Amino acid sequence: MEVIIYGKDNCTDCNKSKLLCQMQSIEFQYLSVGQDISVEELQAKVGQPVRSLPQTFIKRNGTLDYVGSYEALRRTLRETTAMC
Template sequence: MIVTIYGKTDCLYCTKAKQLAEMNNCEVEYLLFGKDFTAKTMLEKFPNARTFPQIVVDGESIGGYLELESILNET
């Protein structure tokens, strides 16, 4: 499973999502707001998003930390 996390500095759920994915042996790509992507990119990729992190699993946007936790609990 490939997990891409769009996170930001000082975001507890961003850190927790990364740790959770790594603990479940996922391939993790962590992208940091302001360094790896911009607000424009965020709006283009996730037009309805209002919070961080935004997570993509195997190319599909799933939402945030709770959605990742739910998916990983199913596997």
């Protein structure tokens, strides 16, 4: 499993998402919106207007699933680890 985080460096929830992955020893990629990807490209990936950051995805078993915000990532990871 790998988490992909789209965010900005000065974003508290973006930093919390990275820290959450680090604390749970989960591999992650961090892409900076405006540098590594444009807002328009991110909106195309998400499939709707992006109003907040971070925007997160989880890649597992060859599938990329949209998760959303930091809170959504936290819930999803909690549910995933509970299943293991």
